[in-house]
Amino acid sequence: MRVVLIGRPPPDPLTQAEGGAVRRALAEAARTLGPISDTPRLDAELLMAHALDCTRDTMILSRLDAPVPAGFAVLLARRQAHEPLAYIIGTRDFWTITLAVGPGVLIPRADSETLIEAAIDHFGAVGPASILDLGTGPGTLLLAALDQWPQARGLGIERSQTARDYAVGNAARIAPGRAEIRDGDWGQGVAGRFDLVLCNPPYVENGAALAPQVARHEPAEALFAGAQGLNEYRRLAPQLSRLIAPGGIAIIEIGAAQEQAVSTLMAEAGFAVACRHDLGGRPRALILS
Structure with a gap:
């Protein structure tokens, strides 16, 4: 006689003792x-570590023969649907820090570390x-810089309430008492x-073809900037000079094909401009002095 259990889903084959x-x-x-991923093994390991509620290192060192947690299949399905890994696990590593991130927040990219490297070359250990x-955003550049220089203090301006909430939480954990997060539109209203x-x-x-995990999930207002991608640089250029202290610099990120156009905008605003390339050899940051 065959017994059918009502209301109980069939077991996930990944969680079975045999092969699980x-x-x-x-x-x-x-x-x-x-x-769907350039780093499929790393994605899988980070999803599994999240499901196991441990670090990736701990999983690799001591949990590889453990049973697969029931929640892993759900996490994997979300990633298969092109949801960004950082949104699924709730964090993203950047420079020397780990940032909490989630939907509505631009995910930090490793290419943006070029700005921190340029700042270190300029200021050194002091x-x-x-x-x-x-x-x-979620405090990406500000908190990386503050972690690099523990004596420094900083201000982060962000117009997105969602991103500000993440930035406030990240600042309290990474640089307590040294970072203020404030609502604003670029440098407008910033004193000092x-x-x-x-x-x-x-x-x-506008209209650029982006990977599905970016186009479907990350906030459009943090990505797009007009027909040539230059709208926000045009707004920033006249604001920056009054915000830089004597002997100081500004470092702004650019797209790989924007060096000439943005350099021209900044030179017309009175800046000496130098360019720094990322690890892939692409123009990534303009240093303004």
Whole structure:
């Protein structure tokens, strides 16, 4: 006689004792994610560590033969649907810090670390005393700089309430008492001058083809900036000079094809302009003095 249990879903094959160990599930998940991710194995490992509620290192060192947690299949399905990994696990590493992130927040990119590298080359170990980050998002550039220079204090300006909420939480954890997060539109209403001004504005041209995980999930207002991607640079250029302290600099991120156009805008605003390339050899940051 066959007994049918009503109301109980069939077991997930990944969680079965036979073939259900973490190491085997990771191999299968990496194959599944191959078509939609440039880093399928890393994605699988980070999702599994999140499901196990441990670090990736702990998982690799001691949990590879553990049973697969029931929640892993749900996390994997979300990633297969092109949801950004950072939104699923709720964090993103950047420079020396780990930022809490989520829907409605621009996810920090490794290319943006070029701005921190340029600042270190300019200021050295002594560092700036004061830092301004225009469009701070979840606190990305501001908090990375403050972690680099523990004696510095900073201000982050962000017009998105969602991003500001994340920035406030990240600041309380990473740089308690040293970072103020404030509502604002670039430098409008910001008083005083700062040794280091950082900015990663929207610079994608309208209509550009983006990866599904970006186009479907990340906030359009943090990405797009007009037909040529230059609208926000035009707004920033006349504001920056009054925000930079004597001897200070501003460092702004640019798209890979925007060096000449943005350099011209900034030179017309009275700045000496130098360019820094990212690890891929692409123009990534303009240094204004």
